Amino acid sequence: MKSFNGCWTCRVRRKKCDETHPVCSTCVGLGIICHYGQEKPEWMDGGIKQQGMVKQLKRDIRENALHRLPLGERAFYASASASADALPGPEPFSDPQLIFLAAENSVVSSLHESGSSSVDRREDDGGGGGGESSGWPDACLLMFYMENLLPFLFPFYRPSPLQGGRSWILDMLMSSPVVRQTALCQSAHFFSLALGTTTCDGAWAKVLAQTRAAFDTLRRSLQDINGRGGIAGHEREAVRILASIMQLQRFDIAMSSFENCHAHLTAACALLKLILESALPDDAAHHVEPNLANIMSRLGPPSWVLPSQCPVQVPSAEETALRFSSALVIFDDIIASTALQRRPTLHEYHHGLLTTSTPSVPAPVDMEAVVGCKNWVLLQIGEIAALDAWKQQCKMVGNLDVMELVRRATAIKDTLTARLAHLQSESPVSKPSGVLDLLAPHGQPSPDRADQHCLVTQVWACAALIYLSVVVSGWQPASPDVRHHVGQVISLLTHQLSPPSLLRTMAWPFCVAGCLAEPAHQGYLREMVETLRPANLFGTLRKALEIMQDVWRDGRGGGDSSMRDLASCLRNQGDLLVLLV
Incomplete structure (x- = not known):
């Protein structure tokens, strides 16, 4: 049911409000004033004043977003959007x-x-x-x-x-x-x-x-x-x-x-x-979840029109492109949110796109097929990022409830540990070889995808638990939990990763574990990157190694780690967003 407890700012912008008090996450993320209260503001008149407030909020959002851009992009964007107020x-x-x-x-x-x-x-x-x-x-x-x-x-x-x-x-x-x-x-x-x-x-x-x-x-x-x-x-x-x-x-x-x-x-x-x-009707409430099937129906007929009795129907090029590109956008958005300490921009769509109520029916967007990691891990990393954003917001206004922080974190940790234990206990299911394997180059079957995806998902899940620990407890590399999961990541990458070049797809978990690694492990991590050649094809891994080495140097120099978090590590070059994907 539609809620009427959201802030007036979100209502006038026709956006979903998470109803967090005293200021909602949406307004905090955009850097605009959050208007709460039982009484309707005087500018909420359904007329000229309301339209004026909408325009003012648009200007504020644009100006705040402009200041978050890297310096090299600000002047160009400013000139491109100088007349944006006049645009519908x-x-x-x-x-x-x-x-x-x-x-x-x-x-x-x-x-x-x-x-x-x-x-x-x-x-x-x-x-x-x-x-x-x-x-x-x-x-x-x-x-x-x-x-x-x-x-x-x-x-x-x-x-x-x-x-x-x-x-x-x-x-x-x-x-x-x-x-x-x-x-x-x-x-x-x-x-x-x-x-x-x-x-x-x-x-x-x-x-x-x-x-x-x-x-x-x-x-x-x-x-x-x-x-x-x-x-x-x-x-x-x-x-x-x-x-x-x-x-x-x-x-x-x-x-x-x-x-x-x-x-x-x-x-x-x-x-x-x-x-x-x-695909939503014009009068639909913003909280209505888009139905991907409705969107797909607008993307035209499939490229191949097969007989109706055929058990497999090939989707249109645009339908497959939307699923593939959506996975990349959601993935990048989640990873970016861990560095920016904000809720993922597409967080409100995660449940509808990454989960399914029926186990036999796949989720609309399959992250595992595109990036090798199962949906549930990335879903929980997004939840940790949202939790970190909530924590920073509460600290900013001085009302952090530590018990509530622990309660929310426990739910995430329980989900991750239970799913990880299940993944580690089950044997990956490989498809039987068939005609397609015989048609592979030189008649050799492709590497076992089930084993690869199981390994990748375990690495991401362990890194997610490290990330959660830092968000809740701060920078504690000597914590038994942190040391265990760092060791798990290093062990999986050192002894089970094949081929070694797949490491480039796990730059974020590699960096998260590496930043909290013990000195005894740091040489192994450095060697894993330096042996990958040519170097210019593994730029994200080298950037991850740079970040890790900065943390290691600070640790050896006796730097203050009490204020350190993963976001500050991932943004070690000022405001630059280092997107480890």
């Missing part, structure tokens, strides 16, 4: 187009800084194609993307060929200019790495040209969908744009260009929210 539609900082514009200039600038200083600026600005601007044929780059880059970036993503496999990606590469240009951008960079031409001025200029072309195509797509009145009725195009933003996010992270991660993630979260809510 959502809150300015919730507009993916404006947020994306802020990132574009920063990304291209950082690429210039990453390349040779003598890059030939006369190269084509990349206004259109892939082949001419990159110097390599599109077919070559796209095949490199499908055969080499995708398996490297997403090693756990191996959808069944009987359900279309990765054909949806090929479908979108052929039919969507925005997806194709983003793939060409990534492929041009990694192809230059494979050829060893990254130090060549001409080759780097071609990568820059391909990057500019990708941004230009994506910007035009955002402008086009906004010009047609928004998401409703254009869900297919919106899904393609979302997929492209997340691909650019992964490209940035592969380049160790973390300066742009926050802007890309903010844009992706805003766009996913608009997609999820596009």
